[in-house]
Structures are given as C-alpha cells and as structure tokens.
Amino acid sequence: MIVERIFEAVKNQGHVCVGLDTELSYLPKGFADSFKTRGDAIFQFNKEIIDKTSDIAACYKVQIAYYEALGLEGLKAYSDTLRYMKQKNAISICDIKRGDIQKTAEMYAKGHFEGDFEGDFITLNAYMGINDSLEPFLDYIANKEKGIFVLIRTSNLGAKDFQYIKDQNGEYLYTIIAEKLQKLAQQYIGKCGFSSIGGVVGCTNNEEGIQLRNKIKNLFLLIPGYGAQGGGAEDVVPYMINGNGGVVNSSRGIITAYKNEGTNPNDFAEASRRAVLKMRDDIWRAIQ
Numbered sequence: 001m002i003v004e005r006i007f008e009a010v011k012n013q014g015h016v017c018v019g020l021d022t023e024l025s026y027l028p029k030g031f032a033d034s035f036k037t038r039g040d041a042i043f044q045f046n047k048e049i050i051d052k053t054s055d056i057a058a059c060y061k062v063q064i065a066y067y068e069a070l071g072l073e074g075l076k077a078y079s080d081t082l083r084y085m086k087q088k089n090a091i092s093i094c095d096i097k098r099g100d101i102q103k104t105a106e107m108y109a110k111g112h113f114e115g116d117f118e119g120d121f122i123t124l125n126a127y128m129g130i131n132d133s134l135e136p137f138l139d140y141i142a143n144k145e146k147g148i149f150v151l152i153r154t155s156n157l158g159a160k161d162f163q164y165i166k167d168q169n170g171e172y173l174y175t176i177i178a179e180k181l182q183k184l185a186q187q188y189i190g191k192c193g194f195s196s197i198g199g200v201v202g203c204t205n206n207e208e209g210i211q212l213r214n215k216i217k218n219l220f221l222l223i224p225g226y227g228a229q230g231g232g233a234e235d236v237v238p239y240m241i242n243g244n245g246g247v248v249n250s251s252r253g254i255i256t257a258y259k260n261e262g263t264n265p266n267d268f269a270e271a272s273r274r275a276v277l278k279m280r281d282d283i284w285r286a287i288q
Helices: 002-013 038-053 064-068 071-087 102-113 130-143 157-161 173-188 206-215 233-239 257-261 265-287
Strands: 016-019 059-063 092-098 121-124 147-153 195-201 219-223 246-250
Touching: 002 147, 002 195, 002 219, 002 246, 016 038, 016 265, 038 071, 038 265, 059 064, 059 071, 064 071, 064 092, 071 092, 092 102, 102 130, 121 130, 130 147, 130 173, 130 195, 147 173, 147 206, 147 219, 173 195, 173 206, 173 219, 206 233, 219 233, 233 246, 233 265, 246 265, 257 265
Parallel strands: 016 059, 016 246, 059 092, 092 121, 121 147, 147 195, 195 219, 219 246
Antiparallel strands: none
16 A cells, blocks of 8 residues: 555655646746756756655645646646656645535546656545545555545645634534544555544644644645645644654745755755755654
8 A cells, every 4th residue: 555655754764745836937046048948847857856865755746727727838847747757656646625516526547646746645534424525546556556645634724714614513514524534434445553534633732733633643644735835843743643654745845955054056945855864864854
C-alpha cells in the first residue's frame, strides 16, 4: 500500500513535503530566457530542486492550478514533473482538490491515477458526500498502490465560514467529515497502522488538533499551514502519532528560499535544500 511508502519516507527522511507550486515569478531573473517555452523553464526549475532535495524530503506536492494557468505548456511541465518524480522514486501528491460524483469522479480518478498526469496521491473534496465523491477512487487505493488526502480542516482564515458550522449535537462539520473518513479508512490500513485514505488538516489551533487527532488515529495527514501561513514546528507535534503519521507542506518557503536568503539566484536549488534541512530538523527536534 502506498501509505507504507510514505510512512517509511517520513521515518527515514523526515516530514517535509516540498510544494512545487511553481510560477514564473519564483524563477531567478533570466532563468527562463534559455528555454524554448515557459513550461520547459518551470520543469527545469522543479527538476533541479527535486535533484537537491529528494534524499531529505518525504514527498512532493504539485498544485495543478499553477500549471493550468500556463495552458498546454504548463500542463506539459506538470506532467514532466510527475514523470521525473517517478524516475527518482519520489512520492508525488497531486493537489487537484477535485470533488464530484459518479462518472465525473470516475474520470477524475482515471485522469490523475493513470496516464499523463499520474500521481501517487491526490487531494479531494468530499462536499458532495463521502461515498459518492470517493467511491470511484477506492479501487485504485485497494489494488493499484494509490492514495488520497481528503479535505478535513484547512489552514486558511475562511475555513470558519463552513468547516466550523455545528450540527444539532454541537459537532463541527469538519469533525463529522473526519469521523466518516476514519470509518471508511479502516478498509485500507497498512502494516504501519495508517490508511491510504488520509486527510488534510492545517497545523493551527493545537487544542482542536489534539481532539481531532484522537478521532482519526488511522488517517495519514497532509498538513498545510507551515511557514507563510503562520504554523511552526511546535504546531505540527499534536498531529503526529509516535513521531509519524503526517507530512508537512511548505511551498514558497522552500522553492523561493534563495530570495529569502538573498543568495546567488543561480544557487536556488542549494538554497531550497538548506530550507528543507532546517524545516526537517526543526520538526524532528519539536517531536522528540
């Protein structure tokens, strides 16, 4: 099961998920000039970061919107990036946040678990119903070494608009989603104790985080909110179980590290490596 791979990656390489949410403004000045297309430049930028960090990062998250915005050349860069990760035996999370039902959901599953856009994990939104939204993906989880991360409680301020609505029993909506996912996840648990059905939970509001984690002990987590959104290493701790069970995403903080450091733009990949090492070690220290 794919959850075994990501569990082992965290154990051996740390908790960092490198977010390749790459746009042209993140590239060093003049970097794109020597490439035929903007998409080629973005892929090369991603490739160099992957080469410098694949031994110290647990996985990579690729947010499709950044690539869709460039049209066909952007989608080619997206596909090339995913293929290169596969060559490097790196774990990919396709951040597509799809949420639909029946035949449409089936096509999303086929489109992102097979072919040009194939990834190891994808992100999903279960707003239209747990069973209806997720059922077309389950065969891939059971039989084809794939996994999903379903939105539970996100790290943005607007999360309170809907995710914190209470039912007649005083339960938050995000808690209800979490409990339903925990139940579904029981069918896809690996030897590590976690399921290939995981959840997206932002690393904010630690008191709530502890309560939530107690309800979803078998869900492997994708944890956004680190760095730019205010989360730190200490905020990650409540979401881990015996030091594992989740990956922590950082995008701009890693791939634009050369800008934050003020170092030579040509050394952007080395700067990204330093950022991953610092984040990895900070999380390890906080957990111990």
